Amino acid sequence: MPYLSLLIFIPVAAALATLLIPARYTRAFPWITLGVNMLQLIIFIAMTLHFSSGEGLQFAEQHAWISLSLNTWGELQAEYLVAVDGLSFPLVGLSVLIMLIATISSWNVSRSRKGYFALLLILNGAIIGSFCALDFLLFYVFFEFMLLPMYFLIGIWGGPKREYASIKFFLYTLLGSILILIVMIGLYLSVQSPERANEVVHTFNVLHMQHLENFIPGSWLDATSTGTWRLWAFALLFVGFAIKLPAVPFHTWLPDAHVEAPTAISVILAALLLKIGGYGILRFVYPVFPDGAVYFSDWVAGIGVVSIIYGALNALASKDLKRLIAYSSVSHMGFVLLGIASATTEGVAGAIYQMVSHGIISAMLFLIAGVLYDRTHDRLIENYSGLASHMKHYTAFVLIAFFASLGLPGFAGFIGEVLIFFGAFQSHSYNNLVPLWMPVVATLGLLLGAAYYLWTIQRMFFGTFAVRASYAELNDLTAREYAMLLPLAVAALLFGILPQLLLDFINPFAETFTGTWFSLGINTNP
Amino acid sequence: MTDIDFLFYLSVLLFCCGLLIVFTKKNALLILMGIELMLNAANLNLVVFNRQQAGLDGQLFALFVILVAVCEAVVGIAIILRVYHYYKSAVPDRVSELKEENR
Amino acid sequence: MMEQAVLYILAGVAAASAIAIVFVRHVFYAALMLLACLLALAGIYGIMQAGFLAITQVLIYAGGVLVLIVFAIVVTNRVAGKSLQVESQHRFAGFLIAAAIARVLAWGYHQTEFLVNNHSQIGKELKPLGETLFTSYAAPFEIGGVLLLVCLVGAAFTASSFKKSAHD
């Protein structure tokens, strides 16, 4: 069964089908989308049953896509190659879950529902596609494919400053993808497929790019060349994905996009699109350029630490609830960078764990912000106090989300951060990639995280009840909102109490990831 | 200085005069005349060089240049007359509805 | 020698009239200068053994193109209803550019070996010209026919559309 192709193309086909339905059947569109999500969930469960965690890449599908002879420089080959392993499988699962929640959360979208749900479905396919693609060109296409739907989803259905936010989002991400494109072109011209030994076949296959012997001797990214081109390529590719992540100097698009996007899109943006940045670093940047990774390790870790602290400080200073959550995302994705930079099994596993847990928790956080915004059309923290007395169920979920996010033991966020700190502290003695002071400084980020969340709880939910908003009929959660928040809360708890559920998938990958590093003969022990 | 050299310099002079007219004059008809001068400079070259060489390529090409010049003049004058009709002027500077709009 | 003297005189006329066009302040005089230049060139063509070209130059260029230009001058004068003074712009820059190009061309000419074929004095009469035109140059000749046809249709149409709208 072509499970992955089904996951990717069912939503795309459904999007095309949606376009054929007249716009006046407004009630049909969310149901169709929900049906697609359910179908994806069933497929994913079926895949989970077949997935054997120790085996590396599975459910692989490989078809020829572009195959051209390019006279003087051999042959060009791009394939439709999709597969999942311990890195991408949890993220695919996360995507399926989050897209389902996003559909439920957009049930009440009022205008141009046809366009909205069609774009949502296209986005769905593109996100899952980029997590599954192992051909660089295919990945790039899915990656770019996400831009236009996001642009329109933010730009049409977003908040008051949506136009500015959507253009900023688009330009930043496109700049990042241009950097990725540069390296992609250099890579495929430097790599030949080992499948046909005696002729030069330039391939986009990422698995081939990960083996240094496949680099054509004398080509620009040849591993044995003495030039600095490989370091340049690492830097460009890293920045390309760091924009998406987002890491600190490249993050400025994120608060605007988050604040202006409609709730469902904020959820997708935080829970899934940011993960593509981390995923890209783990899948493309590090395995293809391990030398660059070693060379730049303290930079990567440093950017991670700066993101952690800067994001947390900004969150502390935010007056807008959504902006606070957005900056907390910057901070949490900084941990991912720190974990990756350590290049230890614990650190990498922690980074992946953190991505999944942040996916779940940030989705919850944005949904929570959305619930409040739906009721009062106001997100300023200072305008609320004592909400706990009027919205008990809501407050319960808020507490779960906040505590999970600040890394309280028992919640998913804790496991990821603990693993990352293990890895980062260990790195000093193990491979000396991350200086010891960096994780020490990063712990400050944990404290700041606790500070801004607890302060927000104190300001908004405790004390005497007061709402300074024009409209304030503060009903507690509806059934639909329960349906969105409950699965996420359960998942956040489940993965916090039973980390083995996820680590079973992640660990084998993390071990091979760090294992191949040493097999490459790169001395990480100076 | 041989005749050939002399005639080449004449051709350069004609070409540059033509270019100068095209560049400095404001009247479309005069610009057209400048273009005719440039074409004639080329023709002079062709004829002079042809004299030194076997075959008749230069002269024949010069014939085609004359053909082209006729066609250009016919079309050009038709277009210029129409502009006169609309603008009562053939001074390209005054004929300027199409301009960059400044935001 | 006589031939050479005539050549120099004709060249002088051509050069003088070309320069005059740059400075003349009346369109009509400019046209007359152009006519002089074209006729002088026709003479040079004749001396350079390009008799057919010389005749074509007189008949088509001087007789056709220039008549068209004069016609246009007359018509525009009537439409514009004012004098035919010619204004100039960017004179200085124009002179500089033209001089620079002339300098480059002259400099290039000095260091260039132009092809000289010694067997050059044969076959410059009318008959081989016609023959070559209809053999080697058949394709451009035919395309030229289409070009002329289309241009006439187009120009007639452009002019007539102008007349049509003139009545509006």
Place this chain on the structure above:
Amino acid sequence: MNQPVSMIPDLLQIIPEVLLAGSVCLTLLLGLFVKKNRSVLLAVVAATVFIVAGIYILTSWPHKPEEIFAGTLRVDDFSAFFRVLFLAGGLLTLFISLQKENATEYVILIQAIVLGACLLSMSMHFATVLVSLELVSLCSYILAGFAFNKPSSEGSMKYFLMGTVATACLVYGISLIYGISGTLNFSSSQFVDALMQSKSVMIAVAALLILAALLFKLAAVPFHLWAPDVYQSAPTPVVAFLSVVPKLAGLALLIKIVLAFNLFGRATVDWRMLVAGISIVSILAGNLSALAQTNPKRMLAYSSIAQAGFLLAGVATLDPTGIQAALFYAVVFLLMNLLAFTALHLFEKWKSLPAMADFAGLGRVAFIPAFALTMALVALTGLPPTAGFTAKLFLFSSLWASWSDSGSTIMLILFIAGLLNTVIALYFYLKIPYYLFLKETPPGTASIKISITGNFLLLILVIAVTWLFLNPGLLMGWINRITFVL
């Protein structure tokens, strides 16, 4: 002395062109008899001729390179490729502009330009180059004035004046080259030998003069000044046509001329540097000027200047792979430009839209044209899922390969400048979709009725642009077999 030979075998080689020339005359005759309200008939006749000619070229693929008409023209795959493109461009233009007024002249001029472009792509001799280039140019000048109003006459005159100066330069350059090489056939060994022996600056000067006329046709910097005025003032279908056919005809000839003057890399002029420089400047100037535009057609004019730069980028590599990338780009450019202008035309049929702000909210009342226009602009930017992405990918790959093969830094600069310009370009290309979808529809906007044929044509073009993205192999395989021997 030349022996009189029968021209029949040669004419048989260029049946499509003979058909076109015949059809020009036929249209002229028919125009006398056909009534105004039946003028669609003329377009149908012309379209049939285009289709028949195109099919004829396609069925005789691959062509054995063969010189006809005493070496003035050559039939080969390279020219066949461009001829099919020109015919397709002419055909699509006739589809979007079935007009009643002045149909005879309109159809004649379109056919004549296609004929000239076809002949230009086959030319191997400066005489044929001159007459076919003039056939294209002069008809373009007339067509540019086809809106029959004040601005369009002005655009037409500016186009004419600048264009004829470019032609005069071309002719002067040819005369100098003739003096040096003694031949007008730029594919002959005599030409190459003579140029190789002579190390004169004069060759460079002459080549630059010749190049000027071709860059003018391409609307590349610094010969681009006509484009914005003409694009803004001419009727939209005419602009669609002018932005595609004469431009690609210029490209076809430019490739041949540059390869001829490059003398297999032994020329004194660094052609790679020169063409790459023009390409960079065109891309930059086009994109930066486009940023400030408010008129959609003027914006597309500057965009088309930048696109000319991209077309030239492939030529700048001077190797077969780069030129093949340029050919692929040419096909995609034809499709996406025609798509953009067709969509624009359908909007303009409904109401004139002099500023981009006038598109506000029209995406809701006319979805298909708005969608098609968005796709065209996405393709022009070079994003998936459109062939614009594939074309840019091939182009940039060839630039990278050329840089790593030759080590010339200019290729790297061109590569980076081109990529960064994609981001700049996005900003102004996105303006129209921004107004179409993100802005509110002004109150009282009636729904737009777009003809079924119009929508159908748009969808076909959208599918073509997407299909070339999903499966570029077929077209690229076709292009791959084209040889570039001179």
